[in-house]
Each structure stands twice: as C-alpha cells, then as structure tokens.
Amino acid sequence: MxxxxxxxxxxxxxxxxxxxxxxxxxxxxxxxxxxxxxxxxxxxxxxxxxxxxxxxxxxxxxxxxxxxxxxxxxxxxxxxxxxxxxxxxxxxxxxxxxxxxxxxxxxxxxxxxxxxxxxxxxxxxxxxxxxxxxxxxxxxxxxxxxxxxxxxxxxxxxxxxxxxxxxxxxxxxxxxxxxxxxxxxxxxxxxSLFTFNLPSAPIRELMGVVAPSVRLRIAGNKLESTGPLLITHWGLSGPAVLRLSAFGARVLHDMRYEYTVLVDWLGEVGEGPAREHLAQEAQDHPKRQAGNAGGFGLPARLWSYLLDRAGVPLEKPLGELGKRSIDRLLDVLTNDRYLAKGKTTFxxxxxxxxxxxxxxxxxxxxxxxxxxxxxxxxxxxxxxxxxxxxxxxxxxxxxxxxxxxxxxx
CATH class of the missing domain: 3.50.50.60 (FAD/NAD(P)-binding domain)
Known part of the structure; x- marks a missing residue:
C-alpha cells in the first residue's frame, strides 16, 4: 500500500x-x-x-x-x-x-x-x-x-x-x-522560568506578600534582575525571580540549583540615599517607633520581618537607633542573603x-x-x-x- x-x-x-x-x-x-x-x-x-x-x-x-x-x-x-x-x-x-x-x-x-x-x-x-x-x-x-x-x-x-x-x-x-x-x-x-526554593527559611511565613521593586543577584557571578518579588510558601517568585532564572538558566543548572540569593529590598534606592532617609526620619520623628516608620514603601509585614532580621525591636524609637543598629538594618535592606536549594516550575x-x-x-x-x-x-x-x-x-x-x-x- x-x-x-x-x-x-x-x-x-x-x-x-x-x-x-x-x-x-x-x-x-x-x-x-x-x-x-x-x-x-x-x-x-x-x-x-x-x-x-x-x-x-x-x-x-x-x-x-x-x-x-x-x-x-x-x-x-x-x-x-x-x-x-x-x-x-x-x-x-x-x-x-x-x-x-x-x-x-x-x-x-x-x-x-x-x-x-x-x-x-x-x-x-x-x-x-x-x-x-x-x-x-x-x-x-x-x-x-x-x-x-x-x-x-x-x-x-x-x-x-x-x-x-x-x-x-x-x-x-x-x-x-x-x-x-x-x-x-x-x-x-x-x-528556564522557575522560582527559587528556600527550605526552612522563616521568610516563607510571609507568603503572599509582594515587594514592589527589588534588585536580585546571585552570589559569585554577574547575574542580576530587578522588579516585583513575590514571597511564597516555598520561597521566592515574581517577575524579578523569573527573569533571573531565565537569564541564568544554564548557570543555575550548573550550580545544581544551590546558590546564595542576594536581595536588595530597596531596588534602585541605594545604600547612601537610604541612610540619609533614615537619618532624616529620626530627626523629624525621633519618638516614632521603628515598626511604624513606613519602611521605604515596603509592606508592613515585610518591614517588621526585616527589622527583626536586623535585630531592631519594633518598638524602638527612631531617635534612639545607634549607628550599629542602622548599619545592620541597611545591610539587611540592601544585601539580604538566602540560601536557595532547588526550584519550582512556573x-x-x-x-x-x-x-x-x-x-x-x-x-x-x-x-x-x-x-x-x-x-x-x-x-x-x-x-x-x-x-x-x-x-x-x-x-x-x-x-x-x-x-x-x-x-x-
């Protein structure tokens, strides 16, 4: 036939x-x-x-x-x-x-x-x-x-x-x-296009919270991405993460999906302007508690989490924040570190x-x-x-x- x-x-x-x-x-x-x-x-x-x-x-x-x-x-x-x-x-x-x-x-x-x-x-x-x-x-x-x-x-x-x-x-x-x-x-x-798993990381308790504009990097190379970030029950997702996973698909594969994610929660603000902002807030509102400080437009739950991560009590008045406390807070805000192990398909x-x-x-x-x-x-x-x-x-x-x-x- x-x-x-x-x-x-x-x-x-x-x-x-x-x-x-x-x-x-x-x-x-x-x-x-x-x-x-x-x-x-x-x-x-x-x-x-x-x-x-x-x-x-x-x-x-x-x-x-x-x-x-x-x-x-x-x-x-x-x-x-x-x-x-x-x-x-x-x-x-x-x-x-x-x-x-x-x-x-x-x-x-x-x-x-x-x-x-x-x-x-x-x-x-x-x-x-x-x-x-x-x-x-x-x-x-x-x-x-x-x-x-x-x-x-x-x-x-x-x-x-x-x-x-x-x-x-x-x-x-x-x-x-x-x-x-x-x-x-x-x-x-x-x-390509996958999200980052953060096993046992406390930040996962903030699932559903969106940081409007962050800068993400992968430690040890030049991979970088900016944009919104979504916290999930398994780790990190959102446009910034998906973009980074796409451009870094082969690099992250070669790293066996185990790497350190560096998060700048302030996006393009920069450490210098952030320090000036905190100093101005402390001068203008010395008795305002750190937990009520507004937190650079970050969601309230995320701001409280980052303060705790930096060892700054939520009830601490801004006027009483010393240089060491501000340094720790700025380090968390601009250079937060998370160990990623594994991925989840988008x-x-x-x-x-x-x-x-x-x-x-x-x-x-x-x-x-x-x-x-x-x-x-x-x-x-x-x-x-x-x-x-x-x-x-x-x-x-x-x-x-x-x-x-x-x-x-």
Missing part, C-alpha cells in the same frame, strides 16, 4: 505548529497540509497560559527592543521579528476576531480574558483553509528519502515534500534524535532553554541550512524568552515564517 503523500507536514499542534499550518495554506491554498499532534489535546500551553487567559504577546513593537527579552537567541529573533513581528501578530489576531488589550505591565491578552478565544481563532482558521489535522499521532522517525521526507507514525508511513518541526521544548530528548541523525546540533535542554509558562542550534537555521525562512525542505518553529529552537508573552511571540513569528517558506516552490 503506497504511503499517503502531503505537500507539507507540520509535526506539533501547539502555537507555532498551528501558525505554520495556517501560513502555509494561505501562501499556497492548493497545497495539502497535514498537522500532527502526539497528545489528545490541541494547543495545551495556549489553554493554560496567563491563568487561562492566554498572554498572546507583549506591547513591544520594535524588533531590537523586543529581542532583548530573549536570554537565548536575541540576535536571531531580531531578524525574525523584522520579517514578521509583534505588529503582524496583533493585526493577524484582530483580523480573526481576537482583539487584544494591553495591561499595565505590557502583557497583551484577548479582551475576553479567555484563552478559548485564541484557540478557536487558530483552529477555525486552520479548518476553514482546509488544513488536515490528526490528534494522538506521534512521529517516531523522520528520514530523508529520494522522493521526499518519510515520517513514521504509530499507524503508517507518511510522505511529505516539506516538513516543519514544531515539537516544542522539553527536558526529554524525544524527537531530537532524528534531527541529530540528519546532522543537526542540539543544545541540551535545561529548565507552570503557567513552562519553558526550556536549549534546542536546535541557531547557526544551522535561516532566521528569515526558518529553514535548515543542512537539510533542504526541513523547517523549524517554536521552542524546538534554542530560543526562549522571559515571562510576559515573549515565548508566544516567538512561536507566532517562527511558525508564520516557517509555514510561508515551506509553501514556496
């Missing part, structure tokens, strides 16, 4: 795979396009992103600025976004009934606040264009034959003129062995660093430089962004470019 032949087969039914299928069909309507997904659900990550709202992209249209939010692949995605970027994404979704809104932190969501809106737009568009789709159809082998690409699935062998690999990022090595066999270099995957936007080495991929066509007719899209590439819609933006852009190029003669 002859194998079923398609012009284009896309492996992976996530965000980038759907966009590749749609792009290919729009570029070449008469082409037979098949979309394969190994699981029993389409667009699983889209479904849970942003707490079920789907953080589609970020309010950053300029390719160079947008690319700075990618710890790995910045130079590559700069070219990708110049070819098909954030404005194209916003316009495409608007044309397909998904109007986006921008929140204060720049994240962009559908105005419905429902990821189903995004899923329906992608699936309805693919269906209306005539994309053939199959769930629970894992590909176990990919090989280049004289008459095209042969894909072995659980039930049959499929043939394709062009193949787009959009299998996502995973610590597991599934599928990458085919690509290695074709000569592709695969950068080992490590987790489940809403699970991301890995690693994948197909970018020097083997054309950033405009997403085509393999060593295997003609093979294209890549999404997290299978060694590209990952920080939290905030950046990983989906890379998925939409690389998917669109891969599908468009695969459909060309």
């Amino acid at each position: 002859p194998a079923t032949h398609f012009r284009i087969i896309i492996i992976g039914g996530g965000a980038s795979g759907h966009m590749a299928a749609i792009s290919a069909k729009q570029q070449r309507p008469q082409a037979e396009v098949l979309l394969l997904e190994k699981s029993d659900k389409w667009l699983a990550k889209v479904r849970i992103s942003g707490g079920g709202r789907c953080n589609v992209t970020h309010d950053c249209a300029e390719p160079r600025k947008l690319a700075r939010h990618y710890p790995r692949g910045e130079a590559f995605v700069r070219k990708v976004f110049a070819a098909w970027g954030q404005p194209h994404t916003v316009a495409w979704f608007a044309q397909h009934g998904v109007v986006l809104k921008t929140e204060a932190d720049g994240r962009m969501f559908p105005i419905t606040d429902d990821s189903r809106t995004v899923i329906d737009a992608l699936q309805d568009t693919a269906r209306s264009l005539g994309v053939v789709s199959r769930l629970q159809c894992p590909v176990t082998q990919l090989a280049l034959k004289p008459d095209g690409w042969a894909l072995t699935t659980s039930g049959e062998v499929l043939l394709a003129d062009r193949v787009v690999v959009a299998t996502g990022g995973s610590p597991k090595d599934e599928g990458l062995s085919w690509l290695r066999a074709l000569g592709h270099e695969v950068v080992p995957a490590v987790p 489940k809403e936007e699970f991301v890995t660093a690693g994948g197909i080495a970018l020097h083997q991929v054309d950033p405009v066509t997403m085509g393999s430089r060593i295997a003609p007719g093979l294209f890549f899209a999404g997290e299978v590439l060694d590209i990952d962004g920080i939290t905030g819609g950046f990983n989906f933006q890379a998925a939409w852009s690389t998917g669109w470019l891969a599908g468009r190029a695969a459909a060309q003669k």
Whole structure:
C-alpha cells in the first residue's frame, strides 16, 4: 500500500505548529497540509497560559527592543521579528476576531480574558483553509528519502515534500534524535522560568506578600534582575525571580540549583540615599517607633520581618537607633542573603532553554541550512524568552515564517 503523500507536514499542534499550518495554506491554498499532534489535546500551553487567559504577546513593537527579552537567541529573533513581528501578530489576531488589550505591565491578552478565544481563532482558521489535522499521532522517525521526507507514525508511513518541526521544548530528548541523525546540533535542554526554593527559611511565613521593586543577584557571578518579588510558601517568585532564572538558566543548572540569593529590598534606592532617609526620619520623628516608620514603601509585614532580621525591636524609637543598629538594618535592606536549594516550575509558562542550534537555521525562512525542505518553529529552537508573552511571540513569528517558506516552490 503506497504511503499517503502531503505537500507539507507540520509535526506539533501547539502555537507555532498551528501558525505554520495556517501560513502555509494561505501562501499556497492548493497545497495539502497535514498537522500532527502526539497528545489528545490541541494547543495545551495556549489553554493554560496567563491563568487561562492566554498572554498572546507583549506591547513591544520594535524588533531590537523586543529581542532583548530573549536570554537565548536575541540576535536571531531580531531578524525574525523584522520579517514578521509583534505588529503582524496583533493585526493577524484582530483580523480573526481576537482583539487584544494591553495591561499595565505590557502583557497583551484577548479582551475576553479567555484563552478559548485564541484557540478557536487558530483552529477555525486552520479548518476553514482546509488544513488536515490528526490528534494522538506521534512521529517516531523522520528520514530523508529520494522522493521526499518519510515520517513514521504509530499507524503508517507518511510522505511529505516539506516538513516543519514544531515539537516544542522539553527536558526529554524525544524527537531530537532524528534531527541529530540528519546532522543537526542540539543544545541540551535545561529548565528556564522557575522560582527559587528556600527550605526552612522563616521568610516563607510571609507568603503572599509582594515587594514592589527589588534588585536580585546571585552570589559569585554577574547575574542580576530587578522588579516585583513575590514571597511564597516555598520561597521566592515574581517577575524579578523569573527573569533571573531565565537569564541564568544554564548557570543555575550548573550550580545544581544551590546558590546564595542576594536581595536588595530597596531596588534602585541605594545604600547612601537610604541612610540619609533614615537619618532624616529620626530627626523629624525621633519618638516614632521603628515598626511604624513606613519602611521605604515596603509592606508592613515585610518591614517588621526585616527589622527583626536586623535585630531592631519594633518598638524602638527612631531617635534612639545607634549607628550599629542602622548599619545592620541597611545591610539587611540592601544585601539580604538566602540560601536557595532547588526550584519550582512556573507552570503557567513552562519553558526550556536549549534546542536546535541557531547557526544551522535561516532566521528569515526558518529553514535548515543542512537539510533542504526541513523547517523549524517554536521552542524546538534554542530560543526562549522571559515571562510576559515573549515565548508566544516567538512561536507566532517562527511558525508564520516557517509555514510561508515551506509553501514556496
């Protein structure tokens, strides 16, 4: 029985795979396009992103600025976004009934606040264009034959003129062995976007408290991040932590996730201005108790905790704070230290660093430089962004470019 032949087969039914299928069909309507997904659900990550709202992209249209939010692949995605970027994404979704809104932190969501809106737009568009789709159809082998690409699935062998690999990022090595066999270099995957575990640290009792603007560092290297910090029942989370974990993914992996986190609770204030502020407060309000001093805008529970950590009684009048007490307090405020052991995955936007080495991929066509007719899209590439819609933006852009190029003669 002859194998079923398609012009284009896309492996992976996530965000980038759907966009590749749609792009290919729009570029070449008469082409037979098949979309394969190994699981029993389409667009699983889209479904849970942003707490079920789907953080589609970020309010950053300029390719160079947008690319700075990618710890790995910045130079590559700069070219990708110049070819098909954030404005194209916003316009495409608007044309397909998904109007986006921008929140204060720049994240962009559908105005419905429902990821189903995004899923329906992608699936309805693919269906209306005539994309053939199959769930629970894992590909176990990919090989280049004289008459095209042969894909072995659980039930049959499929043939394709062009193949787009959009299998996502995973610590597991599934599928990458085919690509290695074709000569592709695969950068080992490590987790990105995770939170810091602080076993037995008393600060965990403040779970739910948010410090509005901190500066985080990792002792012994140059890793640094700023932004809000959330205290959780297992340790530290929030934008500052997630950004640091993303940019430090490989360093922290090599440290076996055991390191000292340095927290400057005052963010960009600085020790000198903080000392002057405390001196001025003591002069203006000498009888005010330290626990009622306002604490640089920090939440009251956190301020009380930091005073206790510095050995300053909450009831101590500001006017009676000696130099040693102020020195201890400033050290805690600007150079607090916590031993991190282990990590917790940020489940809403699970991301890995690693994948197909970018020097083997054309950033405009997403085509393999060593295997003609093979294209890549999404997290299978060694590209990952920080939290905030950046990983989906890379998925939409690389998917669109891969599908468009695969459909060309």
